[in-house]
Amino acid sequence: xxxxxxxxxxxxxxxxxxxxxxxxxxxxxxxxxxxxxxxxxxxxxxxxxxxxxxxxxxxxxxxxxxxxxxxxxxxxxxxxxxxxxxxxxxxxxxxxxxxxxxxxxxxxxxxxxxxxxxxxxxxxxxxxxxxxxxxxxxxxxxxxxxxxxxxxxxxxxxxxxxxxxxxxxxxxxxxxxxxxxxxxxxxxxxxxxxxxxxxxxxxxxxxxxxxxxxxxxxxxxxxxxxxxxxxxxxxxxxxxxxxxxxxxxxxxxxxxxxxxxxxxxxxxxxxxxxxxxxxxxxxxxxxxxxxxxxxxxxxxxxxxxxxxxxxxxxxxxxxxxxxxxx
Amino acid sequence: xxxxxxxxxxxxxxxxxxxxxxxxxxxxxxxxxxxxxxxxxxxxxxxxxxxxxxxxxxxxxxxxxx
Numbered sequence: 001x002x003x004x005x006x007x008x009x010x011x012x013x014x015x016x017x018x019x020x021x022x023x024x025x026x027x028x029x030x031x032x033x034x035x036x037x038x039x040x041x042x043x044x045x046x047x048x049x050x051x052x053x054x055x056x057x058x059x060x061x062x063x064x065x066x067x068x069x070x071x072x073x074x075x076x077x078x079x080x081x082x083x084x085x086x087x088x089x090x091x092x093x094x095x096x097x098x099x100x101x102x103x104x105x106x107x108x109x110x111x112x113x114x115x116x117x118x119x120x121x122x123x124x125x126x127x128x129x130x131x132x133x134x135x136x137x138x139x140x141x142x143x144x145x146x147x148x149x150x151x152x153x154x155x156x157x158x159x160x161x162x163x164x165x166x167x168x169x170x171x172x173x174x175x176x177x178x179x180x181x182x183x184x185x186x187x188x189x190x191x192x193x194x195x196x197x198x199x200x201x202x203x204x205x206x207x208x209x210x211x212x213x214x215x216x217x218x219x220x221x222x223x224x225x226x227x228x229x230x231x232x233x234x235x236x237x238x239x240x241x242x243x244x245x246x247x248x249x250x251x252x253x254x255x256x257x258x259x260x261x262x263x264x265x266x267x268x269x270x271x272x273x274x275x276x277x278x279x280x281x282x283x284x285x286x287x288x289x290x291x292x293x294x295x296x297x298x299x300x301x302x303x304x305x306x307x308x309x310x311x312x313x314x315x316x317x318x319x320x321x322x323x324x325x326x
Numbered sequence: 327x328x329x330x331x332x333x334x335x336x337x338x339x340x341x342x343x344x345x346x347x348x349x350x351x352x353x354x355x356x357x358x359x360x361x362x363x364x365x366x367x368x369x370x371x372x373x374x375x376x377x378x379x380x381x382x383x384x385x386x387x388x389x390x391x392x
Contacts (some may be wrong), residue, residue: 224378237370241377251373253366260359264364266373285366 042163045195050187051218052225055238057266058250060280060292061306063320064089071326077101095120104133123147136160163189179205193220233258246271287312301326
């Protein structure tokens with residue numbers, strides 16, 4: 001420093017009096033980069049199948065007959081379930097299910113591997129194994145048998161990038177027969193709210209092969225999600241709206257060029273946790289009205305579900321109730 | 327001549343009636359794919375409008391005291 005108190009800078013730099021500082025110099029902007037762009041990363045858009053799921057979950061599921069489900073957790077990792085079904089339309093029977101969740105924790109509510117299986121009294125098996133191979137790659141194997149015969153077997157691999165998700169599914173591959181199905185999905189975030197994606201389905205059988213493609217776009221707002229899928233099979237549009245903590249609504253449009261049919265469904269879900277109540281209702285363009293009421297019977301570890309569906313056009317009525325213990 | 331003249335004068339009116347009856351037949355023909363598609367697209371748009379504009383009510387709010 002000099003005797004006057006001014007701080008001498010290095011050669012080429014300006015000297016400033018003590019107590020003052022040089023203003024900061026903005027970083028040099030490169031050609032093609034707009035000034036002020038911070039380059040915030042795009043979020044991962046999720047999976048292709050999840051895009052319509054939020055709207056679909058609002059709608060009630062058709063119930064018929066009586067079902068008793070008893071869930072028992074044997075440890076933090078293992079749970080079994082017993083299901084007894086009594087029905088006039090479907091087969092009545094008993095089903096034993098087991099779920100194992102492994103110790104490899106990847107998130108607050110996610111642990112791997114996950115093994116889920118259930119078998120009914122005719123020895124028909126449904127089983128799935130889901131495992132996170134690396135931080136970005138997840139795999140799943142699913143098998144379905146009807147008594148001793150394998151009906152469905154499939155394997156899929158999903159890769160989650162920073163702003164995209166891609167997945168490949170191999171369904172019922174049969175090397176000896178030369179048949180199988182390959183499904184490829186890709187979903188890319190264009191902006192924090194907009195995502196575009198596509199699906200390619202290729203199937204092959206002896207003497208026959210074909211492919212179907214479809215494109216999807218999804219826009220996520222503050223409290224709504226609008227999704228549109230267009231493809232060779234037809235069009236599928238869903239709109240999900242979260243009105244408030246208690247009310248969620250969904251509107252769905254499906255149109256098929258192949259069957260020359262279109263349908264619209266309107267559904268809503270009322271969630272009242274203070275009353276331990278969940279109510280779902282729906283009405284659609286085929287004159288079908290349905291509702292499901294779920295009520296937790298606290299302090300018992302019991303929940304009761306009542307459902308009814310009425311088809312005005314065909315004059316049919318279906319109702320059912322489920323009791324879940326545990 | 328007069329009958330032909332009357333028919334010529336009434337032709338535009340007759341065309342409008344024909345158009346209205348065609349439109350009514352189209353709107354009520356449940357077997358027509360284009361008609362069903364338009365009706366269902368309109369219902370979808372109406373459903374989205376209802377979801378966005380008529381769903382802002384609070385079920386747990388206290389009852390008004392009259």
